[in-house]
Amino acid sequence: MAKLVCAFLFMLVTSFVIQDVYAGGEGSLKPEECSAACDVRCSATMYKKACLTYCNYCCAKCLCVPSGTxxxxxxxxxxxxxxxxEGGPKCP
Structure with missing residues (x-):
């Protein structure tokens, strides 16, 4: 009986870990969705290349991009x- 309980608890913990990994870090974006989200975020800037570089970096770390530009x-x-x-914001 103890082995059955241990197996159940192991499966339960494993499922939570797997869900957390697939859910990403903080956000709900998948890494392949970062590019599209950053295209929207950086659409109004005149420094598009730099904006996209930093936005994609931040999105890859956080799996989240704020709405709007x-x-x-x-x-x-x-x-x-x-x-x-220097302590300033890294993400656009």
Whole structure:
């Protein structure tokens, strides 16, 4: 009976770990969806190449991109909290 309980608990814990891995970090985006989300985020800037570079980097780490072209960083705290070496915001 103890082996059955241990096996059940192992399967339960494993399922939570697998769900967490597939859900990504903080956000619900899949890594392959970052490019499209960053295209929207960077659509209004004149520095498109730099914006896309940093947005895609941040999205890969956080699996989240705030909506719109500016602001709304409260939607993705991980995205908002990534900083440069100087302490400024890393993500557009």
């Amino acid at each position: 500016y602001g709304h960083k409260e939607e993705c705290p991980c995205y908002a909290n990534l900083k440069t070496h």
